Amino acid sequence: MDFMDVSLVALRVFREVAERGTLTAAANVLGYTQSAVSRQIASLERVAKAQLLERRHDGVQLTPAGHVVLRRAAIVLDQIDATGRELAGLPADGGTVRLGWFPTAGAVVVPQAISALRRAHPAITVLTREGGSANLVRALRAGTIDLALLAAAPPFRPFDTETPAFRTRVLAERTLRLAVPATHPFGSRDSVDIDELHDQVWIASASATEMGVWPGLDERPRIAHTARDWLAKLSMVAAGCGITTVSDSLAPVVPPGVRIVDVRGGSSEIRRTVLAWLRDPLSEPAAGLAEAIAAHY
Template sequence: MSFADASLTALRVFREVAQRGTLTAAAVALGYTQSAVSRQIASLERAAGTRLLERRHDGVLLTPAGQLVLRRAATVLDQVDATARELAGLPDEHGTVRLGWFASAGAWLVPRALAELHRTHPAITVTTREGSTPALVRALRAETIDLALLAAAPPFRPPDSETPALHLQTLVERSLCVAVPEAHPLARGEFIDVADLHGQRWIAGPTSGEDRLMGVWPGLDERPEIAHTARDWLAKLRLIAAGCGITTVPAGLTGALPSGVRILPVRGGPREQRRLLLARLPKPPAEPVARLAAALRAVAIESDRRSMTG
């Protein structure tokens, strides 16, 4: 029994697990039961002769051997799938880029950049997926996506500590803002004082375990009143327009506002910087990947300049 006896399905399952971070999630994604996934991993580990995953109560982590196997599995599966496409007479995927993005980038930056890219390079096809930062990072490592737009807050640590380190590029760095209804008293000025945020009703994101609470201004010295929780930006902004509360937003969202909402910077207190990062594996990107990266960069910078001056 050696790794050479591993099966392609096992490699597929393993890649999915590495990407999802959880046997259960991988099972759902693959349409398997959790037990099937558990067994596949067990069999792969038996073939490899080592543990590939470190089991934790909140999911799994890749051991060094697991990282090795993941790298190889990714290229193996890519080869196989490319062969399948080629045999099926489908266009090969060299002109296709897979982009992952975190929720707030989808409202503004991604569509703009795709439109721009389609104008200048119509031959490039882009597929995208939304995901959380850790999900996107895992997807990058599993080579399931080629590029990821990530949000980062101080202290700006790299999003994972595995090797090789991801290639990171800061697209823009902006201050966190607050979105308020146009009719709201806070909406009268050109900025909001941090002291005025006391006692507000907040619209937060879904509380996602380890992550810090999103949507509420950080560092408030009170227990915030969460009036609503929503994941979707459009829902959140509509709730604001309806006067149901206020929430924090990245400055980049300015261009995508529905009527009835104003976005204002906050003065006083520590500056809440947020970075928009473009991440990829450190190896040199294929040409369409580089094109998309360039388009994202261009749109981000241009929109940054416009919102500074406008």
């Protein structure tokens, strides 16, 4: 494939599709029509003389050729972006690290780690973004982030089956807990039995992949409210609207009126926090941020 015959627009569109997982999502982010995105992908496939995307009912998946093109495209686009930053007088890529993090990680660990890195290495620029673990895995593959804080649940399988495999570091392994109103009957206790969760009113997550209702309940839960944002859920708990499942890492930042309690019985609800990256060795800024994050778990 001759990259001289490929426009930067086509490469950026392709990377966005690979990261977002659907043509529609990529079009929305880029401000294009879906047909315009399709045309850019088609032009890239003509130059590559290979199918780069497999269209499925739930989105797209990269073909083996697509993975090769994505890996090379990420390098080209990073160099172009670094050139633009240098010409604009901004820090070059060597001083920038891009981090993706799952929602609750941004409550405590991410701000603390960035603050520590800034004190030790003020010249390093940290760019961050929040996302679900599946989206962050795609972003790592697409080369739009350098590091990802990912949440993992048993049986702790690899985050994807592509090659090369991600490099990973387990930062923490914790048990899920409950957030309850201080005025709730559970609010004066340190723990509750799983059988006591029967017929409770829950504040659930808008996404099925995020925490809300306690996992594995043997009943259809009574969900009174749904929210995507963890702070909104905890605020509703404080207002007495219901109870919700939380990561133990949120305990230091719960608002007044919320108690965090343990759950006894049932299966062990363990969750891991994993730092993942693709390019090895890490750049000095990325390695510095990785160590700062690890120090705060």
